Amino acid sequence: WQTRLGQTLLLAAAIAHAGLGLTSLASRHSLAMSRTDWVQLLLGLATPPLLVNHVVGLAVASDLVARFSPNYGYVLAVYWRYAPLLALQQLLVVVIVWVHGAIGLYSTLVLRPVWPRLAPVVIPILFAIPILALLGFAHAGEAVLARLASDADWRALIEQNLLILQEMRHRLDVIEYGVYLVYGVAVAAAVGILAANILRRRRSLVVISYDGGVTAVGHIGMSVLEVSRANHIPHASVCGGRARCGTCRIIVPADADLSAPAEAESATLHRVKAPGDARLACQARLLGRPLSVQRVYPAFVDAEAAREPDSWATATEPDLEAVS
Ligand code: HEM
Ligand code: FES
Known part of the structure; x- marks a missing residue:
């Protein structure tokens, strides 16, 4: 996702997937769903709002201002030193997306005849990846904090990026609100169609x-x-x-x-x-x-x-x- 093509594909996939998810919600005629479906739906719906500030604060900001050069080290430094609440939000979204995706993947694979052979490999992977990712995040955090304390040039670079971000804050806020608005309207439209489906036919x-x-x-x-x-x-x-x-x-x-x-x-x-x-x-x-x-x-x-x-x-x- 560091290249223009990668970002476009990722964005298109996210929009197509969220659109299909909302279409599937809108086409229901009842909210009588299994507990797993509720969990999957709610986690899916929670993902975009929780990701917006991360995407806008990094990808969109670096598109808008060439001087702004965020890399993984910068993101870790911001999370571990300057904005720990954003780090918590990011950890939450990783867990949410992973559980959501894992439910979907498991529900599809478990129906395949090959599942008994796949299960001993797939199930440990489904648990191991997020646990290792979170451990890696914590370990990298220690390294980043140590470097911030010992490498004044690097700290200055990070703080310069933060200043650029502050200067852009208003523009980024406008973009973020725009995304929230579009997403909110899309979710409201799906829920509205679902409610209409239920109410319109309730006497038939x-x-x-x-x-x-x-x-x-x-x-x-x-x-x-x-x-x-x-x-x-x-x-x-x-x-x-x-x-x-x-x-x-x-x-x-x-x-x-x-x-x-x-x-x-x-x-x-x-x-x-x-x-x-x-x-x-x-x-x-x-x-x-x-x-x-x-x-x-x-x-x-x-x-x-x-x-x-x-x-x-x-x-x-x-x-x-x-x-x-
Ligand atoms: C942009 C935020 C997302 C939203 C709003 C969303 C929404 C949904 C919804 C509503 C469903 C259920 C669809 C149905 O009725 O069958 C679903 C299924 C699924 N989602 Fe997401 N999702 C999001 C992100 C993701 C991500 C990032 C992943 C990958 C890790 C993912 C993987 C899956 C999978 C594998 C399924 C099962 C698909 C199937 O049953 O064919 N989703 N999603
Ligand atoms: S519940 Fe109808 S085919 Fe699976």
Whole structure:
């Protein structure tokens, strides 16, 4: 990220990712999410505001003024000597981003058949990298403080950079507020669309009858899984509703009044060799008429059911047929 190309790619990736995250939030019809999804969403949303002053105070400032030359040593000196609160903020954001990214990576990899072989390598790495990074940060801090005390020229250079930053403060503040404003508007728009989705349809109720005689009420636009979660009905959903695991799948009547399957759903149903009357509860949205569904997996299944759909299907299908 020290080069112009690297910075552009990083910024484009961050904007695309945050945009996709907000789009996914806006397209929900309910806030009935798993705890892991809540943690991932909130950590993701907290990241940009916590990073803005770091990015503006370094990358943007050095673009604006050629004399300003921040390097890693300068950043460490500022954090350890001149602005320890910024250091705490930076440590917090490292932990937040790492936990957020690790949840995403783990949730994707755990569904792959290769996961049992990857796990002994990936899991230690997921823990080791942030711990080593934080230890490195602390160790480098000691070295920087020692150099500040012994190397007057270097200290003068750091303080000169700080002065330049002070002179630019007003311009940088304007840029920071601009970024907060754009981000705030984007988040508010996503939350507004989500609220509109929920409120607009709140009177268009749809009754779902589940296997085992349970019934629940949802509204038009909700997915069957959202209805299950909102009504505390146990329903397997190993991938959290991302059309990847197939564990939420349900058997529905041929004339079920549900949205048509999109490509991701069809691909997953095909991969798990689901019969023609199966749908993914996380993708099938209610259109209006009452519905009866039969869950294929018990709610307690774990990622193994996604990795080994064949062995699970043979183990569970006879029981479920008996239920129907
Ligand atoms: C700019 C700040 C960020 C925001 C606002 C954000 C937001 C989100 C949201 C809302 C999701 C859930 C999307 C869904 O519904 O499936 C998500 C998933 C994810 N995020 Fe972020 N995120 C941010 C930064 C990052 C960073 C820096 C990383 C890399 C370490 C990262 C890695 C991931 C991964 C791996 C997933 C899972 C994607 C998937 O399930 O396909 N995110 N993010
Ligand atoms: S919850 Fe994983 S496919 Fe629906």
